[in-house]
Amino acid sequence: MKLDPKSIQYTSTHEWIHLEDGPGGTKTATVGVSDFAIQALTDLVHIELPELGRTLHAGKPFGEVESVKAVSDLYSPVEGEVVEVNASIAQHLDLMTTDPYGAGWLIKVRVKSGGSQSQLLDHATYKRQCEQAME
Amino acid sequence: MRNTRSTELIFELSKPGCSGAHLPPCDVPLRPVAELIPAEALASKPLPLPELGEPDIVRHFVNLSTLNMSVDTHFYPLGSCTMKYNPKRNERIAAMPGFANLHPYQSDDTIQGMLELLYRSQQMLAEISGLPAVSLQPAAGAQGEFAALLVAAAYFRDKGIKKSVVLIPDGAHGTNPASAVMSGFTTVPVKSTANGLIDLDDLKARLNDGVAVLMITNPNTLGIFETHIAEIAEMVHEVGGLVYLDGANMNAILGITRPGDFGADLMHFNPHKTFSGPHGGGGPGAGPIGVTEKLAPYLPSPIVVKDGGRYRLDYNRPKSIGRVRSFFGNTGVLVRMYSYIRTHGPDGLRRISENAVLNANYLLSRVKHFLPVPQGDRCMHEFVASATRIKADRDISAMDIAKRLLDYGFHAPTVYFPLIVKEAIMVEPTETESKATLDAFAETLERIVTETPEQLHDAPSSAPVSRPDEVRAARQPMLTWKPTAT
Numbered sequence: 001m002k003l004d005p006k007s008i009q010y011t012s013t014h015e016w017i018h019l020e021d022g023p024g025g026t027k028t029a030t031v032g033v034s035d036f037a038i039q040a041l042t043d044l045v046h047i048e049l050p051e052l053g054r055t056l057h058a059g060k061p062f063g064e065v066e067s068v069k070a071v072s073d074l075y076s077p078v079e080g081e082v083v084e085v086n087a088s089i090a091q092h093l094d095l096m097t098t099d100p101y102g103a104g105w106l107i108k109v110r111v112k113s114g115g116s117q118s119q120l121l122d123h124a125t126y127k128r129q130c131e132q133a134m135e
Numbered sequence: 136m137r138n139t140r141s142t143e144l145i146f147e148l149s150k151p152g153c154s155g156a157h158l159p160p161c162d163v164p165l166r167p168v169a170e171l172i173p174a175e176a177l178a179s180k181p182l183p184l185p186e187l188g189e190p191d192i193v194r195h196f197v198n199l200s201t202l203n204m205s206v207d208t209h210f211y212p213l214g215s216c217t218m219k220y221n222p223k224r225n226e227r228i229a230a231m232p233g234f235a236n237l238h239p240y241q242s243d244d245t246i247q248g249m250l251e252l253l254y255r256s257q258q259m260l261a262e263i264s265g266l267p268a269v270s271l272q273p274a275a276g277a278q279g280e281f282a283a284l285l286v287a288a289a290y291f292r293d294k295g296i297k298k299s300v301v302l303i304p305d306g307a308h309g310t311n312p313a314s315a316v317m318s319g320f321t322t323v324p325v326k327s328t329a330n331g332l333i334d335l336d337d338l339k340a341r342l343n344d345g346v347a348v349l350m351i352t353n354p355n356t357l358g359i360f361e362t363h364i365a366e367i368a369e370m371v372h373e374v375g376g377l378v379y380l381d382g383a384n385m386n387a388i389l390g391i392t393r394p395g396d397f398g399a400d401l402m403h404f405n406p407h408k409t410f411s412g413p414h415g416g417g418g419p420g421a422g423p424i425g426v427t428e429k430l431a432p433y434l435p436s437p438i439v440v441k442d443g444g445r446y447r448l449d450y451n452r453p454k455s456i457g458r459v460r461s462f463f464g465n466t467g468v469l470v471r472m473y474s475y476i477r478t479h480g481p482d483g484l485r486r487i488s489e490n491a492v493l494n495a496n497y498l499l500s501r502v503k504h505f506l507p508v509p510q511g512d513r514c515m516h517e518f519v520a521s522a523t524r525i526k527a528d529r530d531i532s533a534m535d536i537a538k539r540l541l542d543y544g545f546h547a548p549t550v551y552f553p554l555i556v557k558e559a560i561m562v563e564p565t566e567t568e569s570k571a572t573l574d575a576f577a578e579t580l581e582r583i584v585t586e587t588p589e590q591l592h593d594a595p596s597s598a599p600v601s602r603p604d605e606v607r608a609a610r611q612p613m614l615t616w617k618p619t620a621t
Contacts (some may be wrong), residue, residue, distance in 0.1 A: 043606040043609075045609035045610050046609070057470055066609075068609060070551075071309075
C-alpha cells in the first residue's frame with residue numbers, strides 16, 4: 001500500500017485517513033500520522049496502539065506516540081471498531097518517518113455507519129493549516 | 136588526564152583479590168553456610184561485586200563528583216527549575232543534632248522543637264500563599280500535585296458532586312496531566328493565545344458542570360503572568376470547579392501577590408526551587424500543599440497542631456485522604472526551607488522575587504537581539520527564547536546552543552519546553568546571580584550563535600561524554616550493567 005498524500009484526508013490533530021469500501025456496504029478507514037506531524041515530533045521512541053476489536057469514537061484518543069520531545073495522543077477521526085493493527089510498527093518506528101502514507105500506517109477501523117466523524121480536511125486545507133502553524 | 140576524568144564503572148575498575156577491608160579472625164564457631172541458609176536461597180556462584188582497595192574507591196567517586204555541574208560550581212539557568220544558590224547556612228541548621236538525629240518513632244513530647252518548626256512552617260506557607268490550611272507531607276512537587284488532586288476528588292465525592300474533567304493549558308508542566316489521570320480524572324487541554332496567555336474563548340468553550348479542576352501555572356511556563364487570572368478563577372468557580380495553582384514559579388511572586396488572593400483553591404510549593412532546598416538526585420524532596428478552608432478536612436494526615444503550649448501530630452481527621460508519605464515526609468528539606476524563609480523575612484522574600492524578575496528581564500533585554508523571544512519584551516522570573524530563525528537560516532538548533540554552552544562553563548538552559556514554542560530555550564537566571572555573571576552568559580550566547588554549524592553540531596567537545604544517543608537510549612534502554620562475557 002502506498003497512498004498519495006494529496007488524495008487522502010486529514011484531521012486538524014494531524015492524523016490522516018483513507019476510506020475504502022469494505023464488506024457488506026461498510027467502509028474501512030486506514031489511519032496514520034501525517035508527515036508534517038512526524039517531522040515536528042522528531043525522533044520517535046515509542047507507540048501505543050489499541051487492541052483489536054476496541055470501539056473508537058471520533059475525536060477521542062486511540063493511542064499515543066512518544067518522541068524524544070513529547071508524548072502526543074492519537075485521535076480517531078471516525079467512530080468504529082479496530083479491525084487491524086500494524087503489528088510491525090512498534091519495532092520499526094522508522095517506518096512512520098520514512099513511509100508515513102504506506103508501511104507507516106497504524107490502524108484500520110470498520111466505520112460505524114451513521115457514527116460520529118471528525119471534521120476532515122483535504123490536502124490543500126491541511127497544508128495551509130500546517131503552514132500557518134509554522135509561522 | 137584519563138586517570139582523573141575516568142568515567143569507567145566501578146565494576147570495570149575491579150581487580151580480583153583487591154579489598155579495602157580486613158576482617159579480624161572469626162571469634163565464634165564456624166559453620167558451613169549451607170547449614171544456615173536453605174539451599175534454594177543460596178547463589179550458585181559468588182555475586183560479581185567489584186573488588187578494589189580503598190584509595191581506588193575514593194578516587195573513583197571523588198573524580199566522578201568533579202564531572203558534575205552544579206549551582207556550587209557553575210551558573211545554572213535551567214528554566215522552570217529555579218536553580219538558585221543554596222545558602223550553606225541551611226545545611227548548618229539542618230545538621231543540628233536536635234533536627235538531624237531525631238527518630239520518627241520518638242514520642243511527640245521529645246520532639247517539640249521539630250514540631251514547632253513544622254507548625255510554624257505550615258503557618259508561614261499559609262501566609263505566603265493566602266491559603267489557610269497546609270500539609271507538609273508530600274515528598275516532591277509532583278506528589279504534592281497528586282495529593283492535592285486527591286484532596287479535590289475527596290471533596291467532590293464527600294459533597295456528592297459528580298465531576299470528572301481537569302482542564303490543563305497546553306503550556307503546562309507534564310506532571311499536571313499525569314497527576315490528574317492518576318487521581319481518576321480525565322484531562323482536556325486549553326489553548327494559549329499567540330502572546331502566551333490562556334485563550335479565554337477556548338477556556339469558556341471547555342467549561343461546564345463536569346469540570347472539577349483547572350490546573351494553572353502562574354506565572355506560566357513562558358514566564359508571563361496570567362493577567363486575567365482573577366477572571367479565569369471566577370469562570371471556573373461559576374461552574375463549581377476548583378482552581379489548582381502549580382507553584383513551580385512562586386519565585387516570581389513572593390510577597391507581591393498570593394495565589395489565595397487571585398482565586399486559587401489549592402496549590403503546591405517546590406521548596407527546592409523557591410526556598411533554596413537542594414536539587415537533584417531525585418530526592419529527598421518536599422512538596423507542601425496549601426488549600427482553602429473548605430478543603431482543609433481532606434488534607435493528608437497527620438497535620439501538626441498546637442494545643443495550648445504543646446505541639447502534636449493530629450491523626451484524628453476522618454475526612455483526610457490519609458497518608459501520602461511514611462512518617463512526616465522529608466523533614467530535612469523542610470528545615471532548610473524554614474531556615475531560608477526565616478533568614479529573609481517577609482521583606483526579604485519580596486526582594487528575592489523582585490531581583491529574580493529584574494535579573495530575568497535584564498538577561499532578556501541582552502539576548503532578544505540575537506535570539507528572538509516570541510512572547511514579548513517583558514517577563515517575570517524566566518523567559519523563553521526561540522532558535523527557530525537561526526535553525527532555518529544556519530541549521531543551528533536549540534540543542535546545539537545548549538550543548539555548546541557546556542564547553543564555555545555554563546549549564547544549559549531548559550530546551551524544547553514548553554512545547555508551544557518551537558526550538559524553545561527557557562532561561563531562568565534567579566536572583567542569586569550577579570550582573571557580571573549575567574553579562575558573561577549573554578556574551579557567550581551571542582558568541583555561540585556566530586560559530587559555525589559544524590562546531591556546534593559536535594559540541595560539547597570538552598565534556599567526558601559528548602552527545603549521548605538519546606534516541607537509541609529511549610528505544611533500547613539498557614538499565615542494568617552486565618559483565619561482558621570473558
